Amino acid sequence: MAALIHTHSNLIAGLEDLWKETVGEPEICVAVLDGSVDLSHSSLERATFTQLDPLVSNISTQGSAAQHGTHIASIIFGQHHSSVKGIAPGCRGLLIPIFTDKKGGGIAPCSQLDLARAILLAANHGAQIINISGGQLTSSGEADSLLAHAVRHCLEQNILIVAAAGNEGCNCLHIPGALPSVLVVGAMNAAGIPLDFSNWGEKYRAQGILALGENIPGAIPGGGVTTSSGTSYATAIVSGIAALLLSLQVKGSQTPNPQAIRAAILQSAIACDDQPAPDCRRLLAGRINVKGAMSIILQQGEVMSENLEVATIQPVPTESGKPPPPLAQAEIPAVEVASYSAPSSEVIPQGLQNPGSSLQVQEQITPSAISPAACSCEGGGGTSAQAQLIYALGQLGYDFGAEARRDSIQQHMGEGANPQDPQQLLAYLEENPWDTAAITWTLSLDATPIYAIQPFGAYAERGYERLRQFLREQLLEGVERISVPGVIVGQVMLMSGQTVPVIFPTLRCMYSWTTSALIQAICGNAPAESASTQDREAYGQRCQSVINFLERIYYELRNLGITPQERAINYSATNALNVEQIYECAIREEMDLDTIEVEPSPLCRPDSECWDVKLTFFNPRQVFQQARKVYRFTVDVSDVCPVNVGRVRSWFVR
Structure with a gap:
């Protein structure tokens, strides 16, 4: 199997020139939001990573999600002494698993909520580039407000999100790729022709780039190398190139500026006027032009005054002497899982209820095969990041985690009791407070659970007593919000199948309130009628x-x-x-x-x-x-x- 350097140096003009300048600076941190990554693979053993706790349960190191995540990570970070030579092996990686395996095979999607959470965690741990080789098909290009907020936060913090355009082969959009400030990536072949499955759309014309997405080599969990095609792999290539351009800024004593890198990539893109294509709409803003982007960055840093020649993508002949034809969609197994399983909530309200649970089903995102100031990376392999502080607002709820737990509590409550009725459950817990810990207590926004709350330590009993108090106040006194401070420690699966992070709360600043009570505290008592x-x-x-x-x-x-x-x-x-x-x-x-x-x-x-x-x-x-x-x-x-x-x-x- 040919090493990645042989493929990319031949197919992407300018990459060798960029490698002569830098193979990546350790100051530059790239977050990979994907499946789990096999860090024992020979191509990744000497790479520098920080691993955050996964946002999904049942993480596998050998399944489809791990294969996808390992492949993506090796495209960016594969070491140049190994069989998979990555684009930016000298940069640091931040790994946040968001995908896991489906029962029966394939990759399970993640929700927009979990993607928003992962983006914010990446931003909070020093990522300058966030690679999302996935997306959710949408007709509007609109995202859930929490995801849109996370993307907007990255723009405000000058963090570049690179996301896949999707593999439906249509004039259609994916989230988060269609959101403003994201650099969206489509896939092309070695001749610079968009691949049949690569999506296009009007929004992509302003913020989209085409990169090589056909037969991309990558690492396999457990060892070995494979090739796959899809916008996932094109996205990883662009993230790697962006990391090298940021490294070039560092080497030239510039301040790393991810948004300037995005602008340089789009400005230098090889458009239809420079290299015609059968359907110019499918070129997005144009093809990736490493030399052109490199020239812009060098000129901005006043490192080099001469203009570099605009690069073109040179096809590599096959044994017959002709460029390889684009693969048909049916021949690209990775594209099979390159779609969202549901449209955006702005298009079709979910409102689906899991029997026996009040939890909403979340919008789903699938792969497109699809320290606060630093990356907190040390040495080779993986390191652990510090605990994530939380101060969240929401409404208190509860869940049983499994039907067996719910049925057990129902039996103890007595014949005809309904544990789903909060008043009945609260009455039972007041008489049997030891069972409070058997409940999964949740914090929700608009009826969507975002965290589980699990008191611990010597004062755990006081914590569960506080939760019962909050539930009673919500039922009887109209409490509208509670505040939950603490740290994230792992995750738990709810009866709906949704996985949420667990907060170990701090009691001294857990509050509950009604709007009317806050108003009275701020404004005082209402004037008398005689006023x-x-x-x-x-x-x-x-x-x-x-x-x-x-x-x-x-x-x-x-x-x-x-x-x-x-x-x-x-x-x-x-x-x-x-x-x-x-x-x-x-x-x-x-x-x-x-x-x-x-x-x-x-x-x-x-x-x-x-x-x-x-x-x-x-x-x-x-x-x-x-x-x-x-x-x-x-x-x-x-x-x-x-x-x-x-x-x-x-x-x-x-």
Whole structure:
């Protein structure tokens, strides 16, 4: 079997020139969101990886998902002394398994929720490039708000997401490839012709690139090399090239700039005008042009002033002397699993219920075969990352994990009892508190579980008592939200088959509240009926302003509580003190809330991580006459329980 270097150096003009400059700098971190990876393979033994806990259960090291993940990882990180010579072997890898095996064979999809979680974890652990060799077919190009938020967060943090265009062979879109700021990758053959199965679409014309996706060599779990075709493998090639271009910036003393790399790749693409194709729509923005992108990066760094010749893709003759023809779709086994199993939730509401469970079925993503400031990588092989802090908001729920557990509790509750009825279950647990730990307690957003909550240690009993209290308050007192701080430790499968991360909670900052209770804490008691109309109207205005702030966080800014910014904004929703001070001033000046933003704080204590929550207000009656007013307060999120630092600051801006 030919080594990868032989294939790529012959088929992609400019790769050898780029390798002469760099084979990857250890400062550059590439996250691979895929199946598990066999790090014992000879091509990966000396590569540098950090492994995060998988977001899926039943991880296999030999099944279809592992084959896909190992293949993708070797394309990027395969060492140049081995049989699979990767594109960027000197860069560091961050491995986050999101795919596992189906029962009966094939690769099981992951949900948009899990993909969003994986993207945020990658961003939080220092990834500059995130490779997603997968996607979900969609007619609208719209994603779930949590996934869209995660992608937007990467843009704000200057992290490049490289995702597959999909393998349906149609004028259609995949998520996340169709989302703004993502670099989407289609597949072509050695002659630069789009492969029959590679998708195209109008959005891809602005943000898509074609790369080699036919007969790509890669590592097999357990040893050996295979070849496969699909947009998955083209995506890994582009991620590797992007990592080399970032490394070139580092070598030239530039600050690594992933969005500049994306722009250079798209700007230098070989379009239909430069090299005609039967259907120009299928070229996306054009074919990958390593020399052209390399020239742009070098010019930006003032390392080289001369213009490099625009490269063309040279076909490699076969034994007959002719370029190999494109493979038919039926001959490419990897394409068989290169599709999403359900459309986006924006197109078809899921609403499907698992019998015996209230958990929603999630939108599914399948492969397209388809330390906070660093990658936390040390030495060869794999290392473990530090525990992930969480400060999440949501509603409390429960699950039994398995029918046997549910039936067992039902028998203990007595004949005719229904453990799915929270009031009946709560009454049983009040009499039998030892069974509280037999329940899987969940935190949900809009009826979708995002975490399981599992108290532990000497005060676990107090933790389960707090959870029963929260459930009782939700049932009887109208509690709408709870806050759950803690760390992620593994995952658990629910009765629906969904796998969610487990939070070990910290009791001292677990809260429950109703909007009305927070309003009363902030605004005080309502004026008496004898109060003046002006006083009652002012109180109503103050209450409505607070409701606006809280609902913006609950719905518009809803999140998974993973990144420091998310933990800061979630904490601000539970801390009434800052909001009270801000709204007293804003209402007095007749101003309404415009935007809520989170920015790094210029002031922070040593060994802390501080973020400023910034609220901008405007006067709706004098939009053009009166300046906007900004209020900022600082939240330190370095501990599992965030804390306010300093006082509220304010100033006017134009």
